[in-house]
Amino acid sequence: MLQESRVAKTRKIRDLASGADFGQWLISNVGREDPVGDLAHDVVHDPDFPRDARHYPEALEYLQSQGYCLGAQNALAEAWNEYLARYPERAVKAAWCERCARAIVELPKGVLVWTESGGFEVLHTCCVQGVPRCSIDLHQLFDGPDLGGLNAFANECGAPSELVARLEARLRLWGFGARRRRQTKVYFIQEPKDGAIKIGYTSGPVERRRAALQTGHPEPLRVLATMDGDRSTEADLHARFGQYRRKGEWFAPHRELIQFIAALVPKVPRP
Numbered sequence: 384m385l386q387e388s389r390v391a392k393t394r395k396i397r398d399l400a401s402g403a404d405f406g407q408w409l410i411s412n413v414g415r416e417d418p419v420g421d422l423a424h425d426v427v428h429d430p431d432f433p434r435d436a437r438h439y440p441e442a443l444e445y446l447q448s449q450g451y452c453l454g455a456q457n458a459l460a461e462a463w464n465e466y467l468a469r470y471p472e473r474a475v476k477a478a479w480c481e482r483c484a485r486a487i488v489e490l491p492k493g494v495l496v497w498t499e500s501g502g503f504e505v506l507h508t509c510c511v512q513g514v515p516r517c518s519i520d521l522h523q524l525f526d527g528p529d530l531g532g533l534n535a536f537a538n539e540c541g542a543p544s545e546l547v548a549r550l551e552a553r554l555r556l557w558g559f560g561a562r563r564r565r566q567t568k569v570y571f572i573q574e575p576k577d578g579a580i581k582i583g584y585t586s587g588p589v590e591r592r593r594a595a596l597q598t599g600h601p602e603p604l605r606v607l608a609t610m611d612g613d614r615s616t617e618a619d620l621h622a623r624f625g626q627y628r629r630k631g632e633w634f635a636p637h638r639e640l641i642q643f644i645a646a647l648v649p650k651v652p653r654p
Contacts, residue, residue: 405432418458569612
């Protein structure tokens, strides 16, 4: 029970640090000097933007309905890809039928069709007209973490590479092909002398990282806590506690930081 509570609390803290959904992540990019930053600025001042959108087409449909320019729509695609690359575990897979414009949530009910006259079409099975020369069920196409099935199907159909690239880009925006990243940890390691706390991340054992840091410190270092996260989580935490930074990745043991770390540590029940 305590372990479940700790996991839930850690997940909540991680989500607050990195943005629990696409909308929160997007507005955290205000200030970037690129199209994503410009879009984030517009979204901050647009209370009707669907910040809780779980699918790219939902957000795109809103931009189109509100007359956002093509540059903003392209920025949305760039932002969505960046978001999924950073947080692949948040990808919600769904395809969209190009005839009825409805989501194909259950992949066995969808099919990818190829015709030389129309190119690729993603359709509900009920929207398929006639007997296409080349087709494949979506659940067969995406059976795996990547899009290898797409390339095999495209080669079988003799589809031009540029059309395959366009389809692949669209599928990735729909959440397909997002790879799970190797588990990494964000750690909080403290110096005993002045209590400075290092916020870092590692893809290996945290104890090994502590030992590596120990070589430059005469006094023993101790691991205060760890949480699931990567370089982006580390950067978010550095920004959050930036006012307490002493040097590099070392921060003063301010009460706010100590309370954050304490929430990651399981509580031991009193006898």
